[in-house]
Amino acid sequence: MSSAAQSPPATVSGASYAAAAVTMAHYKAADSKREQFRRYLEKSGVLDTLTKVLVALYEEPEKPNSALDFLKHHLGAATPENPEIELLRLELAEMKEKYEAIVEENKKLKTKLAQYEPPQEEKRAE
Helix, strand or coil: CHHHHHHHHHHHHHHHHHHHHHHHHHHHHHHHHHHHHHHHHHHCCHHHHHHHHHHHHHHCCCCCCCHHHHHHHHHHHHCCCCHHHHHHHHHHHHHHHHHHHHHHHHHHHHHHHHHHCCCHHHHHHC
8 A cells, every 4th residue: 555655646746847847948948038138138238228217317316206207208318310200300301491482482472462462452442
């Protein structure tokens, strides 16, 4: 009987060992992925940037009401310009120049038109 009593625990411990081995392999794979991701963040400068912004928040004498807004503001300022944004800024500047030119042309045309039209008072008298 003692050998029969020992068999189930041996099987359970074998199953536990197998489960533990699978769990350990899973943790090692997860740790490996985490380590790869950490290296990726480090190489791309994300960790340094986040650290700098968090240090700035820590050193802020008067803490802002929204730490998240503080982070968003400082991270937005720290990131390089998106090329598309720069193109849009150039397009906006061109459109402003065109607008100013059209406004100026409109003024000149109104002045010219006023020379050929009778004054408003004469129109009312007619």
